[in-house]
Amino acid sequence: xxxxxxxxxxxxxxxxxAMTPTRRLGLALGWSxxxxxxxxxxxxxxxxxxPPQELHRLLAERLLGKxxxxxxxxxxxxxx
Numbered sequence: 001x002x003x004x005x006x007x008x009x010x011x012x013x014x015x016x017x018a019m020t021p022t023r024r025l026g027l028a029l030g031w032s033x034x035x036x037x038x039x040x041x042x043x044x045x046x047x048x049x050x051p052p053q054e055l056h057r058l059l060a061e062r063l064l065g066k067x068x069x070x071x072x073x074x075x076x077x078x079x080x
Contacts, residue, residue: 039063 004012016024036059043058044050050058057076061069069076 036063 019027039062040055040059043055043062047055047058054076057069057073060073061076064072
């Protein structure tokens with residue numbers, strides 16, 4: 001599904017190309033932080049009983065995938 005017109009998309013690409021690499025990186029990092037915060041909030045709403053460490057582990061699984069999260073943090077063990 002694409003809700004952006006080709007004209008708007010071309011304008012967006014021109015604006016990004018006109019930015020310095022530092023500015024583009026700053027935007028990407030900000031978007032990434034927003035995704036993490038939204039995901040963390042959603043997980044907290046779904047699992048309000050979990051302590052912060054377990055929410056962090058679930059966030060890692062959501063963002064990294066189960067296999068990589070298990071390599072980094074070990075298996076998820078819910079105490080709730």
